[in-house]
Amino acid sequence: MPQLAGVDVRAHAPIIPRATVTGMRHGLFLRPGPDRAWGLALGVAADLVLADPRRGHPVAGFGRVAAGLERRLYADSRAAGAAYSALLVGGAVGAGVVGRPRSRTGRVLLTAAATWAVLGGTSLVREGAALGRSLEQGDLDAARARIPHLCARDPALLDAAGMARAGVESLAENTSDAVVAPLFWGAVAGVPGLLGYRAVNTLDAMVGYRSPRYTRFGWASARLDDLANLLPARLAALLTAAAAPLVGGRPGAALAAWRRDAREHPSPNAGPVEAAAAGALGVRLGGRTEYAYGAEDRPTLGRGPAPVAGDLVRAARLSRCVGLLAAGAAVAVAGLSPRR
Template sequence: MRTDHVAYACGAVLGFLGDRAVGDPRRGHPVAAFGRAAGAVERRLWRDDRGRGALHTAVCAGGTVLAGALLARAARRPATGRPARPAATLGGLAAETALTAAATWAVLGGTTLGREARVIGTALAAADVDAARDALPRLCGRDPQALDTQQMARAVVESVAENTSDAVVGALVWGAAGGVPGLLGFRAVNTLDAMVGHRSPRYRRFGWASARLDDVVGWPGARLTAALAVLAGPDPRGAWAVARRDAGSHPSPNAGPVEAAFAGALGVRLGGTLAYAGRVEHRPVLGAGNRPVEVADIERAVRLSRRVSALALAVTVAGRLAYGAATMGTHQGDR
């Protein structure tokens, strides 16, 4: 089997465990550095125009993918045409593994997601609504002042569901498919969508390309997340029924399957009226026959998210190794 497949598998596991162990640093996170750079590019390019927005997306996301490809190439130590020495081969494998581990840790956000959700859940359980409202903006863009305890609990569960796909599973899918460039490219696109992909007057046109690209790259991770939530949840039959019936009614093509699967798996009702800064949205209800979300469901959602994330790691690593074994056999057969 080619060393890049082995290096990816080892590096992805190490990076995943690193995220589980320490989460995101409060300062100096690589994604934050990318956000500052993307903001600087935006200040140079911004016009109320889709073409300028597409250029912004191409520069930021394309540049990130290119940087990842150059780093991966440097780690592999280009072949000289002579048989590789064992020491050189092991050195290259170690470098690729370390680079993949660092990239995986940098792009994953599952531990921080669960940590922030639990902070809000603890505050709500203690009836400290003000503390919960202070913490909510770190997790999602809802207007906390417009939400009561039950509505905040629902917002947290919905955010945990959606970000399980965005912050963990989607990155693992693209990492398995494209290695370090896939990992970094997915996080770049997802970050750009969070920065400019919303429907505000400033970004309605400029952010269009980032939002649409995020829909495309998020598609496979969202479907895998939904499928694993069905399998890993306490009620697979109910999760499948709600996901199949309600996923398509959500305005987001990727959040819909994930939130519907979580709603069914947890036996709760998601969706409905949502309050953002300056606007109110009325979304279809997911799992209409289920009970409303309770504060205790925040912890249940976090645990489901962790199970889904671990399964996603296993599935994507196994897929990468299986592909490597299959292609190795093909190449040997062609000799």
């Protein structure tokens, strides 16, 4: 998940009230239609115009709740981490279920508000483009100040080339995590899907690290995030290939890099989107990656030269194009699917 800002945990899930189960049977999750489509469209428009609020962001509020619960539940065990994840994700989904308005206008507005709250596309594009401009101007201090808004890498350890690569990789991965995936879950599951997905992805960003503290406690959150992004990441890779000509690339090169290189990446979902972006942009990603908790050696993705500052601006434009394609697809799916 952008710093602008998982396993089956059913055994640890909270008991769902009978009324909630009844509501689910009547289609709270499975009833797409014009109200959901209008809500998604309005939420996307709000993100384009307003981006993320500088203060009082709902996701930040959820993060504070999650941090407080972590202090109470933390133990160096997978079971404790699974219970932690189940309580928070279950609570987010439950809030989306029980808070469903009766009126169509209310449903549209609630879907729009939830969509705007969970999307991070505009802020992501702005940060990526600003990082590219700082590097083009040779202002490494300004560039290092922006790195934490995009990823968890230590900016003090990155030179200009390292920041360009970090920016391109983060734009690719976060386009999937912060744009395509929430729109996917919003289209197929409405407000519960939007809130539940953002809860999953936020927990992965908070505790899903391979650090000594979170290797076991964060395991369930990390695996759940993997499952939630399994289909959206591949959709994002396909949309990246489709958008390649808009940034001077070729769809075939994006698809070839995906097929050839993605499986070598340690993440089952970052691999496809980063490889497809490398192919679309004609650059080479991967290599030694420095995080606050340690370093990882990443495989090579793509066959072009290493990215430079100008490629970051192109990557930001690619992210915007993929986001708009995903929005169109989500609205179409939500609006054209038959009611149940």
